[in-house]
Amino acid sequence: MNRSLLNKLFVFTTVTAAGICCAVLLFMMAVITAKGLRALDFEFLFTASRDFGAAGGIFYQIVGSLLLVVFAALICFPLALGTAIFKSEYLKNGHMQRLCAVLVYGLNGVPSVIFGVFGLIFFVNVLGTRISWFVGSIILAIMILPTVVLAAFHSINSIPQSYRESASALGLGKWQVIVKVLLPQGIAGSITGLFLGLARAVGETAPIMFIATAFSGVGIPGSFFEPVTALPTHILALTHQAINQQALQNAWGASLVLISLVTIFSTLGLWSRMKLKTMSLR
Amino acid sequence: MKNSAALRVVGQDTASEITAAVEINDFHVWFDEAPVLRGISLALQKHRINCIIGPSGSGKSTLIRSLNRMNDDVEGYSFKGSIHFDGEPILRKSVNVATLRTDIGMVFQKPCVFPKSIAENVLFGVQYVKKLSRQERLHLVEANLKAVSLWKEVSHRLHDRAGSLSIGQQQRLCIARTLAVKPKVILLDEPTSSLDPVSTRAIEDLMLELRQEYTIVFVTHNIQQAQRVADQLVFMCNGGVIEQGPKQKLFGNPENEQTRKYLNEEYCDC
Ligand SMILES: Nc1ncnc2c1ncn2[C@@H]1O[C@H](COP(=O)(O)OP(=O)(O)OP(=O)(O)O)[C@@H](O)[C@H]1O
Ligand SMILES: [Mg+2]
Numbered sequence: 001m002n003r004s005l006l007n008k009l010f011v012f013t014t015v016t017a018a019g020i021c022c023a024v025l026l027f028m029m030a031v032i033t034a035k036g037l038r039a040l041d042f043e044f045l046f047t048a049s050r051d052f053g054a055a056g057g058i059f060y061q062i063v064g065s066l067l068l069v070v071f072a073a074l075i076c077f078p079l080a081l082g083t084a085i086f087k088s089e090y091l092k093n094g095h096m097q098r099l100c101a102v103l104v105y106g107l108n109g110v111p112s113v114i115f116g117v118f119g120l121i122f123f124v125n126v127l128g129t130r131i132s133w134f135v136g137s138i139i140l141a142i143m144i145l146p147t148v149v150l151a152a153f154h155s156i157n158s159i160p161q162s163y164r165e166s167a168s169a170l171g172l173g174k175w176q177v178i179v180k181v182l183l184p185q186g187i188a189g190s191i192t193g194l195f196l197g198l199a200r201a202v203g204e205t206a207p208i209m210f211i212a213t214a215f216s217g218v219g220i221p222g223s224f225f226e227p228v229t230a231l232p233t234h235i236l237a238l239t240h241q242a243i244n245q246q247a248l249q250n251a252w253g254a255s256l257v258l259i260s261l262v263t264i265f266s267t268l269g270l271w272s273r274m275k276l277k278t279m280s281l282r
Numbered sequence: 283m284k285n286s287a288a289l290r291v292v293g294q295d296t297a298s299e300i301t302a303a304v305e306i307n308d309f310h311v312w313f314d315e316a317p318v319l320r321g322i323s324l325a326l327q328k329h330r331i332n333c334i335i336g337p338s339g340s341g342k343s344t345l346i347r348s349l350n351r352m353n354d355d356v357e358g359y360s361f362k363g364s365i366h367f368d369g370e371p372i373l374r375k376s377v378n379v380a381t382l383r384t385d386i387g388m389v390f391q392k393p394c395v396f397p398k399s400i401a402e403n404v405l406f407g408v409q410y411v412k413k414l415s416r417q418e419r420l421h422l423v424e425a426n427l428k429a430v431s432l433w434k435e436v437s438h439r440l441h442d443r444a445g446s447l448s449i450g451q452q453q454r455l456c457i458a459r460t461l462a463v464k465p466k467v468i469l470l471d472e473p474t475s476s477l478d479p480v481s482t483r484a485i486e487d488l489m490l491e492l493r494q495e496y497t498i499v500f501v502t503h504n505i506q507q508a509q510r511v512a513d514q515l516v517f518m519c520n521g522g523v524i525e526q527g528p529k530q531k532l533f534g535n536p537e538n539e540q541t542r543k544y545l546n547e548e549y550c551d552c
Contacts, residue, residue, distance in 0.1 A: 092357065162394040169350060170407025171384035171463055181396070
């Protein structure tokens with residue numbers, strides 16, 4: 001076989017592979033949008049569900065999902081920054097750094113249902129918290145921790161040594177160097193990771209279905225230790241009654257809203273990364 | 283002034299008023315067990331430009347980075363010997379390194395401004411800056427930018443990003459930032475090697491002016507530059523000091539053959 005033919009074959013294969021990926025994604029988006037739009041209107045977005053979701057809207061599911069991920073972000077962010085700074089500034093030993101990286105990657109590989117079961121056993125059974133959205137936030141925070149830690153670590157690690165030296169040569173102590181030089185950059189990097197993590201967290205069902213959500217009958221929680229309803233678990237419940245046309249219609253609508261939330265978080269993540277790039281180029 | 287090192291350097295000069303700001307005694311440095319400095323004894327003089335020259339790898343940077351203990355953070359660094367600043371030993375564990383660095387400031391080879399405004403860069407190292415009034419801060423910014431002759435060029439855009447300045451201006455900003463923490467000694471490690479000739483001249487003029495108030499320790503491997511600005515000259519080679527003394531003596535009548543060769547830019551196998 002001659003070289004140019006091989007080349008063409010290679011190009012053809014890669015284009016086909018990329019094409020299939022894009023086609024699947026586009027097809028899915030198109031179907032969800034087409035089906036979902038039929039369910040979607042002002043009332044659907046802003047009223048509570050009735051009849052186990054077969055009637056009414058998804059207002060409290062949206063609120064519940066947002067509550068879960070907003071608190072997951074609040075819990076995750078300082079933890080991730082702290083871990084990243086500890087790793088880059090205090091673990092000078094190469095072995096320890098690698099061990100830390102392995103642990104973080106390991107956490108990333110844990111299947112999400114395991115987080116759910118862990119939450120059930122540790123928080124609900126052992127600590128006796130009962131089903132609580134706050135426990136759900138904690139579990140989601142742990143689940144997205146690796147994503148955010150890695151983003152923070154990369155951005156802190158990419159700060160040239162000369163910035164640290166210049167700052168400490170001015171008489172800044174280690175703590176001041178961390179606060180004035182490393183944190184600003186680390187925060188910018190973590191925000192990117194945080195949004196990407198949230199994009200993942202908002203769609204997760206398994207980690208929250210045992211510990212944080214009820215399938216129906218709850219509104220806005222009055223305390224930290226009450227269940228909420230959330231979009232992914234709501235969709236799951238609706239598809240269980242798939243013979244009911246109205247329920248199925250609502251499932252499509254809720255899916256579209258969920259996909260939109262994921263898209264918004266991802267876009268914010270990419271946008272913040274672009275902002276960060278222009279910042280480091282000055 | 284009883285210190286022998288200081289007297290040896292001062293020689294027949296007007297000995298009574300010139301004193302050493304920094305005295306280095308039999309100072310050795312190793313990186314990962316490999317010797318880098320081999321028994322350096324030096325007295326760096328107050329209100330003078332103490333210029334250290336020598337070929338690449340001779341240990342100039344290692345030496346001046348030991349004076350403000352920047353090497354402490356380098357892995358594999360170990361030392362022996364003593365360094366005194368204003369009579370106080372500075373290598374002891376008990377010394378507060380952050381305070382030491384406000385007394386002995388440092389300017390690096392490549393200007394490294396923080397991604398902040400020009401004014402914020404000047405104030406970056408000033409402790410308790412939050413307790414100062416707006417007026418006091420502005421005064422600090424103005425005074426230190428004037429000290430490096432940058433005020434006229436940037437006074438109308440103090441809140442612009444420091445990164446928007448030319449490299450030469452950035453280096454002067456770095457010096458202003460160092461002056462703002464009120465050091466007594468300023469260490470400059472090849473501060474002009476990334477600058478064009480005009481900016482280089484500006485920095486040289488600045489050093490000549492600053493020596494009225496500060497003790498300057500200046501590393502360069504540009505021999506013409508040493509001739510232009512140095513008061514005292516230290517010639518280093520292979521981790522040791524080959525010769526030290528007033529500039530005129532080293533250029534005019536060096537004791538050591540290697541010194542003469544190096545300063546005449548001849549081949550020098552040290
Ligand atoms: N962090 C380090 N780890 C190991 N060796 C080092 C380290 N820093 C410097 N050295 C070694 O110490 C020796 C002296 O280096 P130094 O940077 O002090 O030389 P210099 O005179 O400043 O050279 P130049 O003119 O090129 O800047 C060199 O052989 C260098 O390889
Ligand atoms: Mg050097």
